[in-house]
Amino acid sequence: MGLAEIRELIKPVIKEVDFSYLSGKVVALDAFNALYQFLAAIRQPDGTPLKDSKGRITSHLSGLFYRTKNLIEYGIKVIYVFDGKHPEFKKKEQELREEQRKKMEEKYKKAIEMGIKGDLKKYAEFTSKLEFNMVDESKELLEAMGVPYVQAPSEGEAQAAYLVKKGIADYVGSQDYDSLLFGGLRVARNLTISGKRKVRGVEVDINPEIAELNDILNYLKLDYKKLIWFALIVGTDYNPDGIPGIGVKTAYELVKNNNDPEKLFKYVGWDKYYKEISWKELEEFFEDPPVIEINKEDIKFGEVNEEKIRKILIDEHDFSEDRVNKAIEELKNAYRKGSQKNILSFFGK
DNA sequence: CCCAGCGA
DNA sequence: TCGCTGGGG
Known part of the structure:
Protein backbone atom coordinates (compact mmCIF):
# COMPACT_ATOMS: atom_id res chain seq x y z
CA MET A 1 0.00 0.00 0.00
CA LYS A 221 -12.30 3.78 13.68
CA LEU A 222 -12.24 1.19 10.93
CA ASP A 223 -12.61 -2.55 11.03
CA TYR A 224 -10.20 -4.91 9.31
CA LYS A 225 -12.28 -5.25 6.16
CA LYS A 226 -12.54 -1.51 5.83
CA LEU A 227 -8.79 -1.16 6.15
CA ILE A 228 -8.48 -3.47 3.16
CA TRP A 229 -11.03 -1.45 1.17
CA PHE A 230 -9.13 1.68 2.06
CA ALA A 231 -5.85 0.17 0.86
CA LEU A 232 -7.43 -1.03 -2.36
CA ILE A 233 -8.61 2.49 -3.11
CA VAL A 234 -5.26 4.16 -2.41
CA GLY A 235 -3.31 1.32 -4.00
CA THR A 236 -1.59 -1.93 -3.02
CA ASP A 237 1.09 -4.07 -4.62
CA TYR A 238 -1.68 -5.70 -6.63
CA ASN A 239 -3.28 -2.51 -7.91
CA PRO A 240 -0.46 0.01 -7.63
CA ASP A 241 -2.45 2.92 -9.02
CA GLY A 242 -5.35 2.55 -6.63
CA ILE A 243 -8.28 4.58 -7.86
CA PRO A 244 -6.86 7.51 -9.82
CA GLY A 245 -7.96 10.84 -8.46
CA ILE A 246 -8.78 9.60 -4.98
CA GLY A 247 -6.18 10.31 -2.33
CA VAL A 248 -5.69 9.11 1.20
CA LYS A 249 -8.05 11.58 2.83
CA THR A 250 -10.94 11.05 0.47
CA ALA A 251 -10.47 7.30 0.55
CA TYR A 252 -10.55 7.37 4.33
CA GLU A 253 -13.76 9.37 4.46
CA LEU A 254 -15.33 7.08 1.89
CA VAL A 255 -14.65 3.84 3.71
CA LYS A 256 -15.53 5.30 7.08
CA ASN A 257 -18.96 6.30 5.83
CA ASN A 258 -19.74 3.25 3.73
CA ASN A 259 -20.58 -0.19 5.02
CA ASP A 260 -21.53 -1.69 1.70
CA PRO A 261 -18.45 -2.52 -0.38
CA GLU A 262 -20.51 -3.27 -3.49
CA LYS A 263 -21.79 0.28 -3.49
CA LEU A 264 -18.44 1.73 -2.49
CA PHE A 265 -16.45 0.13 -5.29
CA LYS A 266 -19.18 0.88 -7.78
CA TYR A 267 -19.08 4.51 -6.68
CA VAL A 268 -15.31 4.84 -7.11
CA GLY A 269 -15.47 3.04 -10.45
CA TRP A 270 -13.28 0.03 -9.73
CA ASP A 271 -14.42 -1.88 -12.83
CA LYS A 272 -13.31 0.97 -15.05
CA TYR A 273 -9.70 0.74 -13.91
CA TYR A 274 -9.34 -2.94 -13.14
CA LYS A 275 -10.86 -5.25 -15.69
CA GLU A 276 -8.86 -8.39 -14.90
CA ILE A 277 -9.36 -8.49 -11.18
CA SER A 278 -12.22 -7.65 -8.86
CA TRP A 279 -11.88 -5.87 -5.53
CA LYS A 280 -13.52 -8.89 -3.96
CA GLU A 281 -10.82 -11.28 -5.14
CA LEU A 282 -8.17 -9.02 -3.69
CA GLU A 283 -10.07 -8.65 -0.44
CA GLU A 284 -10.22 -12.43 -0.19
CA PHE A 285 -6.53 -12.69 -0.98
CA PHE A 286 -5.65 -10.40 1.91
CA GLU A 287 -8.03 -12.12 4.29
CA ASP A 288 -7.05 -15.66 3.44
CA PRO A 289 -3.78 -15.83 1.50
CA PRO A 290 -1.95 -19.06 0.70
CA VAL A 291 0.32 -19.99 3.60
CA ILE A 292 1.86 -23.17 4.88
CA GLU A 293 0.76 -24.40 8.26
CA ILE A 294 3.53 -24.23 10.83
CA ASN A 295 3.68 -25.28 14.44
CA LYS A 296 5.77 -23.72 17.14
CA GLU A 297 7.71 -26.95 17.49
CA ASP A 298 8.80 -26.78 13.85
CA ILE A 299 10.85 -23.68 14.59
CA LYS A 300 14.25 -24.35 16.12
CA PHE A 301 16.56 -21.58 17.26
CA GLY A 302 20.24 -21.58 17.95
CA GLU A 303 22.00 -24.65 16.57
CA VAL A 304 25.19 -23.11 15.22
CA ASN A 305 27.26 -24.95 12.64
CA GLU A 306 30.55 -23.08 12.89
CA GLU A 307 32.31 -25.08 10.22
CA LYS A 308 29.59 -24.39 7.71
CA ILE A 309 29.62 -20.67 8.45
CA ARG A 310 33.38 -20.59 7.92
CA LYS A 311 33.10 -22.63 4.73
CA ILE A 312 30.54 -20.30 3.20
CA LEU A 313 31.99 -16.98 4.28
CA ILE A 314 35.75 -17.54 4.51
CA ASP A 315 36.48 -20.37 2.07
CA GLU A 316 33.89 -19.59 -0.57
CA HIS A 317 33.62 -15.84 -0.40
CA ASP A 318 36.87 -14.50 1.04
CA PHE A 319 35.48 -12.91 4.20
CA SER A 320 38.06 -11.99 6.83
CA GLU A 321 38.77 -15.01 8.99
CA ASP A 322 39.31 -12.92 12.11
CA ARG A 323 36.09 -11.01 11.75
CA VAL A 324 34.01 -14.08 11.02
CA ASN A 325 35.47 -16.06 13.90
CA LYS A 326 34.88 -13.19 16.27
CA ALA A 327 31.29 -12.89 15.13
CA ILE A 328 30.75 -16.64 15.54
CA GLU A 329 31.90 -16.40 19.15
CA GLU A 330 29.56 -13.49 19.76
CA LEU A 331 26.72 -15.43 18.18
CA LYS A 332 27.32 -18.46 20.38
CA ASN A 333 27.53 -16.25 23.47
CA ALA A 334 24.26 -14.61 22.56
CA TYR A 335 22.55 -17.99 22.23
CA ARG A 336 23.99 -19.12 25.56
CA LYS A 337 22.65 -16.02 27.26
CA GLY A 338 19.31 -16.50 25.57
CA SER A 339 18.95 -20.06 26.76
CA GLN A 340 20.00 -19.11 30.28
CA LYS A 341 17.31 -16.49 30.26
CA ASN A 342 14.80 -19.10 29.13
CA ILE A 343 15.74 -21.39 31.98
CA LEU A 344 15.49 -18.56 34.50
CA SER A 345 12.07 -17.52 33.26
CA PHE A 346 11.04 -21.19 33.32
CA PHE A 347 11.75 -21.21 37.04
CA GLY A 348 9.97 -17.92 37.42
CA LYS A 349 13.02 -15.78 38.10
C1' DC B 1 24.99 -2.56 5.81
C1' DC B 2 29.20 -3.82 9.02
C1' DC B 3 33.74 -3.66 11.43
C1' DA B 4 38.45 -1.93 13.03
C1' DG B 5 41.41 1.60 14.27
C1' DC B 6 42.32 6.10 15.69
C1' DG B 7 42.40 10.41 18.27
C1' DA B 8 39.85 13.24 21.45
C1' DT C 1 33.34 5.77 25.45
C1' DC C 2 32.38 8.30 21.37
C1' DG C 3 32.52 10.00 16.73
C1' DC C 4 34.85 9.74 12.59
C1' DT C 5 37.16 7.52 8.60
C1' DG C 6 38.41 4.03 5.62
C1' DG C 7 37.88 -0.52 4.00
C1' DG C 8 35.33 -4.88 3.90
C1' DG C 9 34.53 -8.78 -0.21
Whole structure:
Protein backbone atom coordinates (compact mmCIF):
# COMPACT_ATOMS: atom_id res chain seq x y z
CA MET A 1 0.00 0.00 0.00
CA GLY A 2 1.09 3.56 -0.43
CA LEU A 3 3.28 3.41 2.59
CA ALA A 4 4.44 6.99 2.87
CA GLU A 5 0.91 8.35 2.86
CA ILE A 6 -0.53 5.76 5.17
CA ARG A 7 2.30 6.29 7.62
CA GLU A 8 1.27 9.90 7.80
CA LEU A 9 -2.30 8.90 8.57
CA ILE A 10 -1.42 6.47 11.35
CA LYS A 11 1.55 8.35 12.76
CA PRO A 12 0.03 8.75 16.24
CA VAL A 13 -0.09 4.99 16.80
CA ILE A 14 3.44 4.28 15.56
CA LYS A 15 5.79 3.78 18.49
CA GLU A 16 9.49 4.40 18.23
CA VAL A 17 11.40 1.92 20.39
CA ASP A 18 14.97 0.79 20.82
CA PHE A 19 16.26 -2.67 20.10
CA SER A 20 16.20 -3.74 23.71
CA TYR A 21 12.42 -3.30 23.66
CA LEU A 22 12.32 -6.29 21.34
CA SER A 23 14.54 -8.45 23.55
CA GLY A 24 12.94 -11.83 24.10
CA LYS A 25 10.50 -11.26 21.26
CA VAL A 26 10.21 -13.40 18.14
CA VAL A 27 10.37 -11.44 14.91
CA ALA A 28 9.41 -12.90 11.53
CA LEU A 29 11.60 -10.96 9.14
CA ASP A 30 10.70 -10.54 5.50
CA ALA A 31 13.82 -12.07 3.96
CA PHE A 32 13.55 -10.57 0.48
CA ASN A 33 12.93 -7.18 1.99
CA ALA A 34 16.05 -7.49 4.13
CA LEU A 35 18.26 -8.90 1.36
CA TYR A 36 17.28 -6.11 -1.01
CA GLN A 37 18.18 -3.58 1.63
CA PHE A 38 21.59 -5.12 2.12
CA LEU A 39 22.21 -5.26 -1.61
CA ALA A 40 21.20 -1.64 -1.93
CA ALA A 41 23.08 -0.29 1.05
CA ILE A 42 26.30 -2.29 1.26
CA ARG A 43 28.29 -0.59 -1.43
CA GLN A 44 31.40 1.40 -1.88
CA PRO A 45 31.18 5.13 -2.48
CA ASP A 46 31.31 4.55 -6.24
CA GLY A 47 28.33 2.23 -6.04
CA THR A 48 29.99 -1.15 -6.54
CA PRO A 49 28.78 -3.84 -4.17
CA LEU A 50 31.11 -6.09 -2.20
CA LYS A 51 32.44 -8.99 -4.25
CA ASP A 52 34.61 -12.04 -3.61
CA SER A 53 37.77 -12.83 -5.56
CA LYS A 54 35.70 -14.50 -8.28
CA GLY A 55 33.61 -11.38 -8.75
CA ARG A 56 30.46 -12.72 -7.10
CA ILE A 57 28.40 -10.22 -5.11
CA THR A 58 28.56 -10.75 -1.36
CA SER A 59 26.81 -7.66 0.04
CA HIS A 60 23.72 -9.64 0.96
CA LEU A 61 25.78 -12.21 2.89
CA SER A 62 27.66 -9.56 4.79
CA GLY A 63 24.48 -7.77 5.79
CA LEU A 64 22.63 -10.94 6.63
CA PHE A 65 25.44 -12.34 8.74
CA TYR A 66 26.43 -9.32 10.80
CA ARG A 67 22.99 -7.78 11.14
CA THR A 68 21.30 -11.02 12.14
CA LYS A 69 24.05 -11.71 14.66
CA ASN A 70 23.49 -8.24 16.12
CA LEU A 71 19.74 -8.74 16.39
CA ILE A 72 20.35 -12.03 18.19
CA GLU A 73 22.77 -10.27 20.54
CA TYR A 74 19.92 -7.94 21.46
CA GLY A 75 18.03 -11.05 22.52
CA ILE A 76 15.70 -10.95 19.52
CA LYS A 77 14.64 -14.31 18.14
CA VAL A 78 14.73 -14.09 14.40
CA ILE A 79 12.80 -16.16 11.88
CA TYR A 80 13.27 -15.30 8.21
CA VAL A 81 10.38 -15.71 5.82
CA PHE A 82 11.16 -16.10 2.12
CA ASP A 83 8.80 -15.16 -0.67
CA GLY A 84 7.39 -17.94 -2.80
CA LYS A 85 5.62 -17.58 -6.09
CA HIS A 86 3.91 -14.25 -6.45
CA PRO A 87 0.26 -14.35 -7.45
CA GLU A 88 -0.48 -13.80 -11.12
CA PHE A 89 -2.09 -10.46 -10.40
CA LYS A 90 1.13 -9.04 -9.00
CA LYS A 91 2.72 -9.11 -12.44
CA LYS A 92 1.98 -5.49 -13.20
CA GLU A 93 3.72 -4.28 -10.09
CA GLN A 94 6.69 -6.56 -10.70
CA GLU A 95 7.06 -5.36 -14.28
CA LEU A 96 6.87 -1.80 -13.05
CA ARG A 97 9.65 -2.40 -10.55
CA GLU A 98 11.82 -4.21 -13.09
CA GLU A 99 11.37 -1.30 -15.49
CA GLN A 100 12.44 1.18 -12.85
CA ARG A 101 15.40 -0.98 -11.94
CA LYS A 102 16.56 -1.10 -15.56
CA LYS A 103 16.16 2.66 -15.91
CA MET A 104 18.35 3.18 -12.88
CA GLU A 105 20.88 0.73 -14.27
CA GLU A 106 21.08 2.85 -17.43
CA LYS A 107 21.51 6.02 -15.42
CA TYR A 108 24.18 4.37 -13.33
CA LYS A 109 26.10 3.17 -16.40
CA LYS A 110 25.87 6.55 -18.06
CA ALA A 111 27.09 8.31 -14.95
CA ILE A 112 30.10 6.02 -14.87
CA GLU A 113 30.86 6.61 -18.53
CA MET A 114 30.64 10.33 -18.14
CA GLY A 115 32.69 10.30 -14.99
CA ILE A 116 30.00 11.85 -12.79
CA LYS A 117 30.87 10.81 -9.29
CA GLY A 118 28.27 12.53 -7.15
CA ASP A 119 25.18 10.44 -7.77
CA LEU A 120 26.77 7.08 -8.47
CA LYS A 121 25.86 5.48 -5.19
CA LYS A 122 22.36 6.86 -5.29
CA TYR A 123 21.69 5.30 -8.68
CA ALA A 124 23.44 2.06 -7.79
CA GLU A 125 21.14 1.53 -4.80
CA PHE A 126 18.24 0.98 -7.14
CA THR A 127 19.99 -1.42 -9.48
CA SER A 128 20.03 -4.34 -7.05
CA LYS A 129 18.76 -7.62 -8.30
CA LEU A 130 18.26 -10.59 -6.05
CA GLU A 131 19.39 -13.69 -8.00
CA PHE A 132 18.29 -17.25 -7.34
CA ASN A 133 21.68 -18.33 -6.08
CA MET A 134 21.76 -15.42 -3.63
CA VAL A 135 18.54 -16.66 -2.09
CA ASP A 136 19.87 -20.19 -1.84
CA GLU A 137 23.12 -19.21 -0.17
CA SER A 138 21.30 -16.90 2.18
CA LYS A 139 19.19 -19.84 3.34
CA GLU A 140 22.31 -21.95 3.74
CA LEU A 141 23.99 -19.27 5.81
CA LEU A 142 20.94 -18.89 8.05
CA GLU A 143 20.83 -22.62 8.59
CA ALA A 144 24.50 -22.59 9.59
CA MET A 145 23.81 -19.71 11.98
CA GLY A 146 21.00 -21.59 13.67
CA VAL A 147 18.44 -19.11 12.44
CA PRO A 148 15.18 -20.71 11.31
CA TYR A 149 13.52 -19.75 8.07
CA VAL A 150 10.19 -20.47 6.46
CA GLN A 151 9.62 -20.81 2.73
CA ALA A 152 6.29 -19.22 1.93
CA PRO A 153 4.20 -20.75 -0.84
CA SER A 154 3.15 -17.28 -1.94
CA GLU A 155 3.73 -13.86 -0.43
CA GLY A 156 6.26 -13.72 2.39
CA GLU A 157 4.37 -10.89 4.09
CA ALA A 158 1.32 -13.12 4.23
CA GLN A 159 3.25 -16.02 5.71
CA ALA A 160 4.87 -13.74 8.26
CA ALA A 161 1.47 -12.35 9.21
CA TYR A 162 0.27 -15.92 9.70
CA LEU A 163 3.15 -16.60 12.09
CA VAL A 164 2.09 -13.63 14.21
CA LYS A 165 -1.59 -14.51 14.09
CA LYS A 166 -0.75 -18.01 15.23
CA GLY A 167 1.40 -16.74 18.09
CA ILE A 168 4.62 -18.24 16.75
CA ALA A 169 6.08 -14.77 16.20
CA ASP A 170 5.41 -11.48 18.00
CA TYR A 171 6.20 -9.13 15.12
CA VAL A 172 6.48 -9.06 11.37
CA GLY A 173 9.72 -7.29 10.52
CA SER A 174 9.60 -5.41 7.22
CA GLN A 175 9.88 -1.96 5.77
CA ASP A 176 6.43 -2.37 4.27
CA TYR A 177 3.31 -2.25 6.34
CA ASP A 178 1.63 -4.63 3.92
CA SER A 179 1.50 -7.49 6.37
CA LEU A 180 -1.09 -5.52 8.33
CA LEU A 181 -3.42 -6.07 5.38
CA PHE A 182 -2.80 -9.79 5.70
CA GLY A 183 -3.93 -9.52 9.31
CA GLY A 184 -0.45 -9.29 10.81
CA LEU A 185 -1.15 -8.01 14.30
CA ARG A 186 2.17 -6.32 15.00
CA VAL A 187 4.71 -4.88 12.60
CA ALA A 188 8.24 -3.65 13.26
CA ARG A 189 10.16 -1.46 10.83
CA ASN A 190 13.80 -0.37 10.63
CA LEU A 191 15.18 -3.63 11.93
CA THR A 192 17.50 -4.23 9.00
CA ILE A 193 18.43 -0.68 8.12
CA SER A 194 20.48 1.43 10.42
CA GLY A 195 22.76 4.37 10.36
CA LYS A 196 21.67 7.93 10.29
CA ARG A 197 18.79 9.89 8.94
CA LYS A 198 18.97 13.61 8.42
CA VAL A 199 16.33 15.59 10.25
CA ARG A 200 16.60 19.35 9.77
CA GLY A 201 20.27 19.02 8.96
CA VAL A 202 21.05 17.07 12.12
CA GLU A 203 21.88 13.39 11.96
CA VAL A 204 19.90 11.12 14.25
CA ASP A 205 19.94 7.37 14.70
CA ILE A 206 17.22 5.39 13.03
CA ASN A 207 15.33 3.39 15.63
CA PRO A 208 12.93 0.51 15.19
CA GLU A 209 9.31 1.52 15.04
CA ILE A 210 6.36 -0.67 15.76
CA ALA A 211 2.68 -0.52 14.98
CA GLU A 212 -0.20 -2.72 16.05
CA LEU A 213 -3.13 -3.54 13.85
CA ASN A 214 -5.65 -3.14 16.65
CA ASP A 215 -4.32 0.30 17.57
CA ILE A 216 -4.53 1.37 13.96
CA LEU A 217 -8.10 0.16 13.59
CA ASN A 218 -9.16 1.79 16.85
CA TYR A 219 -7.48 5.02 15.95
CA LEU A 220 -8.95 5.15 12.45
CA LYS A 221 -12.30 3.78 13.68
CA LEU A 222 -12.24 1.19 10.93
CA ASP A 223 -12.61 -2.55 11.03
CA TYR A 224 -10.20 -4.91 9.31
CA LYS A 225 -12.28 -5.25 6.16
CA LYS A 226 -12.54 -1.51 5.83
CA LEU A 227 -8.79 -1.16 6.15
CA ILE A 228 -8.48 -3.47 3.16
CA TRP A 229 -11.03 -1.45 1.17
CA PHE A 230 -9.13 1.68 2.06
CA ALA A 231 -5.85 0.17 0.86
CA LEU A 232 -7.43 -1.03 -2.36
CA ILE A 233 -8.61 2.49 -3.11
CA VAL A 234 -5.26 4.16 -2.41
CA GLY A 235 -3.31 1.32 -4.00
CA THR A 236 -1.59 -1.93 -3.02
CA ASP A 237 1.09 -4.07 -4.62
CA TYR A 238 -1.68 -5.70 -6.63
CA ASN A 239 -3.28 -2.51 -7.91
CA PRO A 240 -0.46 0.01 -7.63
CA ASP A 241 -2.45 2.92 -9.02
CA GLY A 242 -5.35 2.55 -6.63
CA ILE A 243 -8.28 4.58 -7.86
CA PRO A 244 -6.86 7.51 -9.82
CA GLY A 245 -7.96 10.84 -8.46
CA ILE A 246 -8.78 9.60 -4.98
CA GLY A 247 -6.18 10.31 -2.33
CA VAL A 248 -5.69 9.11 1.20
CA LYS A 249 -8.05 11.58 2.83
CA THR A 250 -10.94 11.05 0.47
CA ALA A 251 -10.47 7.30 0.55
CA TYR A 252 -10.55 7.37 4.33
CA GLU A 253 -13.76 9.37 4.46
CA LEU A 254 -15.33 7.08 1.89
CA VAL A 255 -14.65 3.84 3.71
CA LYS A 256 -15.53 5.30 7.08
CA ASN A 257 -18.96 6.30 5.83
CA ASN A 258 -19.74 3.25 3.73
CA ASN A 259 -20.58 -0.19 5.02
CA ASP A 260 -21.53 -1.69 1.70
CA PRO A 261 -18.45 -2.52 -0.38
CA GLU A 262 -20.51 -3.27 -3.49
CA LYS A 263 -21.79 0.28 -3.49
CA LEU A 264 -18.44 1.73 -2.49
CA PHE A 265 -16.45 0.13 -5.29
CA LYS A 266 -19.18 0.88 -7.78
CA TYR A 267 -19.08 4.51 -6.68
CA VAL A 268 -15.31 4.84 -7.11
CA GLY A 269 -15.47 3.04 -10.45
CA TRP A 270 -13.28 0.03 -9.73
CA ASP A 271 -14.42 -1.88 -12.83
CA LYS A 272 -13.31 0.97 -15.05
CA TYR A 273 -9.70 0.74 -13.91
CA TYR A 274 -9.34 -2.94 -13.14
CA LYS A 275 -10.86 -5.25 -15.69
CA GLU A 276 -8.86 -8.39 -14.90
CA ILE A 277 -9.36 -8.49 -11.18
CA SER A 278 -12.22 -7.65 -8.86
CA TRP A 279 -11.88 -5.87 -5.53
CA LYS A 280 -13.52 -8.89 -3.96
CA GLU A 281 -10.82 -11.28 -5.14
CA LEU A 282 -8.17 -9.02 -3.69
CA GLU A 283 -10.07 -8.65 -0.44
CA GLU A 284 -10.22 -12.43 -0.19
CA PHE A 285 -6.53 -12.69 -0.98
CA PHE A 286 -5.65 -10.40 1.91
CA GLU A 287 -8.03 -12.12 4.29
CA ASP A 288 -7.05 -15.66 3.44
CA PRO A 289 -3.78 -15.83 1.50
CA PRO A 290 -1.95 -19.06 0.70
CA VAL A 291 0.32 -19.99 3.60
CA ILE A 292 1.86 -23.17 4.88
CA GLU A 293 0.76 -24.40 8.26
CA ILE A 294 3.53 -24.23 10.83
CA ASN A 295 3.68 -25.28 14.44
CA LYS A 296 5.77 -23.72 17.14
CA GLU A 297 7.71 -26.95 17.49
CA ASP A 298 8.80 -26.78 13.85
CA ILE A 299 10.85 -23.68 14.59
CA LYS A 300 14.25 -24.35 16.12
CA PHE A 301 16.56 -21.58 17.26
CA GLY A 302 20.24 -21.58 17.95
CA GLU A 303 22.00 -24.65 16.57
CA VAL A 304 25.19 -23.11 15.22
CA ASN A 305 27.26 -24.95 12.64
CA GLU A 306 30.55 -23.08 12.89
CA GLU A 307 32.31 -25.08 10.22
CA LYS A 308 29.59 -24.39 7.71
CA ILE A 309 29.62 -20.67 8.45
CA ARG A 310 33.38 -20.59 7.92
CA LYS A 311 33.10 -22.63 4.73
CA ILE A 312 30.54 -20.30 3.20
CA LEU A 313 31.99 -16.98 4.28
CA ILE A 314 35.75 -17.54 4.51
CA ASP A 315 36.48 -20.37 2.07
CA GLU A 316 33.89 -19.59 -0.57
CA HIS A 317 33.62 -15.84 -0.40
CA ASP A 318 36.87 -14.50 1.04
CA PHE A 319 35.48 -12.91 4.20
CA SER A 320 38.06 -11.99 6.83
CA GLU A 321 38.77 -15.01 8.99
CA ASP A 322 39.31 -12.92 12.11
CA ARG A 323 36.09 -11.01 11.75
CA VAL A 324 34.01 -14.08 11.02
CA ASN A 325 35.47 -16.06 13.90
CA LYS A 326 34.88 -13.19 16.27
CA ALA A 327 31.29 -12.89 15.13
CA ILE A 328 30.75 -16.64 15.54
CA GLU A 329 31.90 -16.40 19.15
CA GLU A 330 29.56 -13.49 19.76
CA LEU A 331 26.72 -15.43 18.18
CA LYS A 332 27.32 -18.46 20.38
CA ASN A 333 27.53 -16.25 23.47
CA ALA A 334 24.26 -14.61 22.56
CA TYR A 335 22.55 -17.99 22.23
CA ARG A 336 23.99 -19.12 25.56
CA LYS A 337 22.65 -16.02 27.26
CA GLY A 338 19.31 -16.50 25.57
CA SER A 339 18.95 -20.06 26.76
CA GLN A 340 20.00 -19.11 30.28
CA LYS A 341 17.31 -16.49 30.26
CA ASN A 342 14.80 -19.10 29.13
CA ILE A 343 15.74 -21.39 31.98
CA LEU A 344 15.49 -18.56 34.50
CA SER A 345 12.07 -17.52 33.26
CA PHE A 346 11.04 -21.19 33.32
CA PHE A 347 11.75 -21.21 37.04
CA GLY A 348 9.97 -17.92 37.42
CA LYS A 349 13.02 -15.78 38.10
C1' DC B 1 24.99 -2.56 5.81
C1' DC B 2 29.20 -3.82 9.02
C1' DC B 3 33.74 -3.66 11.43
C1' DA B 4 38.45 -1.93 13.03
C1' DG B 5 41.41 1.60 14.27
C1' DC B 6 42.32 6.10 15.69
C1' DG B 7 42.40 10.41 18.27
C1' DA B 8 39.85 13.24 21.45
C1' DT C 1 33.34 5.77 25.45
C1' DC C 2 32.38 8.30 21.37
C1' DG C 3 32.52 10.00 16.73
C1' DC C 4 34.85 9.74 12.59
C1' DT C 5 37.16 7.52 8.60
C1' DG C 6 38.41 4.03 5.62
C1' DG C 7 37.88 -0.52 4.00
C1' DG C 8 35.33 -4.88 3.90
C1' DG C 9 34.53 -8.78 -0.21
